[in-house]
Amino acid sequence: MNSVTVRNLLVRGMLAGLAAGLLALVVSYFLGEPRVDEAIAFEESHSHEHGGAELVTRTMQSTGGLATGILVYGVAFGGIAALAYCFALGRIGRFGPRASALLLSTAGLIAVYVVPFLKYPANPPAVxxxxxxxxxxxxxxxxxxxxxxxxxxxxxxxxxxxxxxxxxxxxxxxxxxxxxxxxxxxxxxxxxxxVPKDFPGTLLWQYRLAALSIQVTLWTAFGLVFGLLAERVLAPKPARTEGKTPEARATPVAH
CATH class of the missing domain: 1.20.5 (Single alpha-helices involved in coiled-coils or other helix-helix interfaces)
Incomplete structure (x- = not known):
């Protein structure tokens, strides 16, 4: 694979990562952030310490901070995944560009997140x-x-x-x-x-499911979007010749 193709796939991987990050941001905002707020409320209700003013407000953390973190992560993640795709393409079997991207994203989700998650799952505040x-x-x-x-x-x-x-x-x-x-x-x-003895088990379960859902969304969306973009680089469709029959396209024009 030449350097131009690698560069094109890298750029498209970063774009696919950005698109996947946008979808993961939606999931995080609607599924993850409410669980974080509940965990913070539990922590504050059981804490006897009173700190000073917050350097960054909770509103900023759950909006601008969340969006910046996930989108930057998505772009970086997409670039790294695209380079891994360039290395793996042709080495994991005779799959097309889309199938290879989806297979790679599935394997990445399991190896990079699911396996470590099962041993050391994500914890909300107060845990x-x-x-x-x-x-x-x-x-x-x-x-x-x-x-x-x-x-x-x-x-x-x-x-x-x-x-x-x-x-x-x-x-x-x-x-x-x-x-x-x-x-x-x-x-x-x-x-x-x-986990504190009086921490709600349902909240802990919901938080961890939300964390897993964010990663599943990120990796799956990347595999689908990047597969489509990679196919256009690796297997471009021939240009269409509209309005001509096959005989007309094959017959040279006499001068």
Whole structure:
């Protein structure tokens, strides 16, 4: 793949990331922010400390701050995903541009978010010990790195087993390897149970579902939009010749 094609896909990946970020912003505003407000209200009602004035108001956080964060993240995410697409194209099977984009986004969602999320799920305000914040952050990103590396190793393993086992059996064997190693990581990495006893379980469940919904929206929308844009770069349709029959287009004009 030449540098011009990579550049075109990179730009389109960033545009697709921006579009996906807009959709994720809508989901976040209507599903996530109400849960955050409820968690903050719970935290304030159970806190005996009174801080000073807020540097950034809650209104600004839930509007301008939220939009800036998600849209910037969407553009950066789209660019990185587009580069990964350029590397993976042709190495993950004989799929078209759209199918490859959707397959890559699905695999990315599982490896980058779902697998780490199941071990270290998102927590709303008032949940989590501040003293373990750094440790939890490091472990979450460690889980992300491990999951991505395992996903790459799973693809390589599946391709190497395919000639001897067949595609179906090789896929099952590679998938079993991924699940086994992830399960071992879940078992040996430390866990945290820092939910206050009186914190509403329904609110915690709704918050985590909202966080998952935002990521599903982001990755799915990116896969669909980027697949369409990538197809126009990699498999452009021939120009139409309207008003002419095939014989007329094939017959040269005499002078």
């Amino acid at each position: 989590g010990d501040p003293d373990t914040l750094n440790q939890r952050t490091v472990l979450f990103f460690l889980m992300v790195a491990l999951s991505v590396l395992l996903a790459v190793a799973t693809v390589i393993l599946g391709k190497r087993l395919a000639p001897s086992l067949g595609n179906w059996n090789a896929t099952l064997a590679a998938g079993a390897f991924f699940v086994l190693v992830v399960g071992l990581a879940y078992a040996f990495l430390p866990s945290f149970n820092e």
